[in-house]
Amino acid sequence: MSTIIKRHVTLVWFSLVLLTFVAWFTADTVTITDVDTKRWATVAILVLAYFKVRLVIQHFMEAKHAQLPLRVLMEIWPLATLILMLTLYLLPLFT
């Protein structure tokens, strides 16, 4: 058991759980605040999700050990998805 605790993947799992609770607390807090705060909290939640997805891709799927083309593609997907999601989330709020 001690070998599992000391492993890199355990630290990654712990970070993922921590980020999940941070996102949950952020979502929970914004119910009592103003509209602008809600929007920026939602942006923060999506950015946190991006970092979690990146952690899974790099460390659990081990894309960080892959050859350059695959590494680049696996960096592009979560970032492009985040940018698209943020754009489509924010656009209706400013039009």
Add this chain to the structure above:
Amino acid sequence: MTMRDAALEAPSSDRNRNPGEDGIWIFVGGDLSIFALFFVVFLYYRGLDLELFNQSREALSIPLGLLNTLILLTSSWFLASAIEDMREGHFERAPKLLVGSIVLGLGFVLVKYFEYSEKISNGITLVTNDFYMYYYILTGIHLFHLIIGLGVLLFLLKKSRDLSAWGRNSATLFESGAIYWHMVDLLWIFIFPLLYLLR
């Protein structure tokens, strides 16, 4: 050659090579692109009727969504640990970790069953409104991927019972299965905030 020697000869995660089969990455790339498109379509239609989407979202259970997130993250951790075990020659512990990963996967299905049952018993179905149509389609397709993943994990569990011939081929097989399971996990990481937390 001992099992330990065989493990040391197996490909290490530190080498500059693509983990798993190249084919699994092509599949993952295609699947991720399709899901990204789903996310875009969902957000586009959400933008057209913010009030309906926000109101409908409030009926979803954030604690259950959160529970399923933690379940999948932990299942992924068990699987990643099992693969590390195999690389290090701890062949006796790896199957136990795989069982843990499968049980957690089944836990996700159980939580989803309760969630769907509760919605359906309240008369909320695929045709209730646009939000719930996307809710059922997105979570349903994800659940379908997860059930296939459970089949993959069961296959890996069977293989893990005899690792006497552990080497590059078996390492690639286990890595490919793990890449698929982690993809199921990462898709949920985006689906959870999109459906449950967006305000």
